[in-house]
Every structure is written in structure tokens, then in C-alpha cells.
Amino acid sequence: MNNKKLLRWVFVLILVTVLLTGCGGAAAKPPAAGEWVAATDFGKLVFTVDDTGTKITKMSYQFSEWTCGPTTNSGTIEVGSEWPITNGEFSATTSFDPESKQTMNFGGTYDASSQKFSGVWDEDSYGTKCSGTWEASAP
Secondary structure, X not given: OOHHHHHHHHHHHHHHHHHXXXXXXXXXOOOOOEEEEEEEXXXXXXXXXXXXXXXXXXXXXXXXXXXXXXXXXXXXXXXXXXXXXXXXXXXXXXXXXXXXXXXXXXXXXXXXXXXXXXXXXXXXXXXXXXXXXXXXXXX
């Protein structure tokens, strides 16, 4: 095989490789659809990722004798809304009462290589701040 033919074949192989893998390599896999569960200091956070992996469509705060400030909470509060997952990150703020004296903030980041979400949460309960970290594995 002469040098011109060899160079053409090398060029074709490189072109095919680039077309198959994309210019930037393989795209990161989005989060799996379904319910993700994270253990927290207050109990559990359960959130639902949609079929496209681009938004959270429901959050369920499951309190187990949790005290922050003057109140102790047990039970479940479900919130149906939409929180976008942008560049693997999301944030959500929920008010548990009409006067917004009890609010919960969640922030999370998705790691495609480990297929886990992790992040921080903080609650403001009548002026008392409580916070912690969380991690959830794929459903």
C-alpha cells in the first residue's frame, strides 16, 4: 500500500471515530427516571425525576420526630411542582406554612459517573436554622 492510500485510510478511521463518539466525547448520562431516596437528619427526602432526566416533578419530605426551633415534626409533606435539573444541578425551596415561617431549601448536584445526587439542605423554622447534607443513589 502506498503512502497516499495509507494516509486516506488513517483519515477515514479518524473521521469515523470522531463521528461515532462526537467531538467532545460521549455525553454525560442524565439521571435515571424514578424516585430517588436520601436519608437526612430529619428523616428522608424522596424526589421524583422525570423520564427525560431534566426535571424533578415531586418532593416528599418525610419527618421522623424532627425538632428544629420551637416545633417537632413527624409525618410526610408532599410537594408537586417542577424544578429543572440544569447542568446536573437543581435547587428547591418549599414553605411549609402560609406565613413562610417554616421553609426548606434543597440543593443538589448529579454525578453521572457514580449515578448519585448529593447536596445540602437547610431549614428555617421560626428563625432557627438547621442544616445538613444528603446523598441519593439511582432508583
